[in-house]
Amino acid sequence: MGAPKQKWTSEEEEALRRGVLKHGAGKWRTIQKDPEFSPVLSSRSNIDLKDKWRNLSFSANGLGSRDKLKIPRIKGPSSSTSPSSQTPLLLPPNKVADALPSAESEKSSQDPKIPKYSSMVIEALCEIGDPNGSDIDAICHYIEQRHEVQANFRRLLTAKLRRLIAAKKIEKIDRSYKITESYAAKASNGTKSPSPKKVLAKPLKASQNLGSSAVNSPALAAAAAAAMKVADAEAKAHIAKEQMMEAERIYKLAEETDSLLTLATEIYERSSRGELLSVLQVPQSNFEFKSVNGSGTGSTVLA
DNA sequence: ATAGGGTTAGAG
DNA sequence: CTCTAACCCTAT
Incomplete structure (x- = not known):
């Protein structure tokens, strides 16, 4: 009863983000049991993970409601000066x-x-x-x-x-x-x-x-939103930059995982059917899809 | 086991 | 007093 409050450390937060990125949001027990995050999240229950993720998610979407639904937001293939200019934003567990x-x-x-x-x-x-x-x-x-x-x-x-x-x-x-x-x-x-x-x-x-406000896919939004939040609250440029780099790093991490594989598969399938698609549109619907169907009509999702 | 509603401590 | 984040409880 003497436990005042146990604030989440940045290490724990990152572990959670990585865990969600890896196993997907909702697999709290899996994340918590994962030997990779287990040492960091040892004092957190699966429920704690869920709650924390909910907090992160809520922080992410409460703002920026100025944009309407269904904004294609197609970014031209023009190479940006730096990869950090804009991280693809994808919202956490949120049913729009x-x-x-x-x-x-x-x-x-x-x-x-x-x-x-x-x-x-x-x-x-x-x-x-x-x-x-x-x-x-x-x-x-x-x-x-x-x-x-x-x-x-x-x-x-x-x-x-x-x-x-x-x-x-x-x-x-x-x-x-x-x-x-x-x-x-x-x-x-x-x-x-x-x-x-x-x-x-x-x-x-x-x-x-x-x-x-795109739809679905966790982590990135949480990370980016955290960056935004910190930037706004603290108004310290370098901290914001740090957070942005963190968000970007997580994004890179995502690319390393099977998300990229799924993405590539999807892109290949769609493009081989002669469909034109923008790079930014595909990933938002695919982050949580681990099943790679090599054959068949890959009509996975996409709105 | 997970999602969501509800409660409460601490910060602003 | 308000707001946020951690914590708790319960239905599915």
């Missing part, structure tokens, strides 16, 4: 395509026991419809009037809001929360919500080349 439960239809399959605060928050924000967003007090008040909540609801709400932000369903502007445009577009389809749709000028936290 959230299957919204259809706001218009009442789901009777909802468990009566658990009210699901998430939908309450969405509902509240929808009803209030403040273009400037609603602060936590307004949200709390709205829900309290409409639903029965527990005493510590306020506390729960903050955590819930945080999670919704991470899920990109809502966003925080200054001290107010509002539904993201992408989510509101789906949610308000057929229902009410006048939605004046006033676009606010967001503070826009940090660097612009790191704001891309």
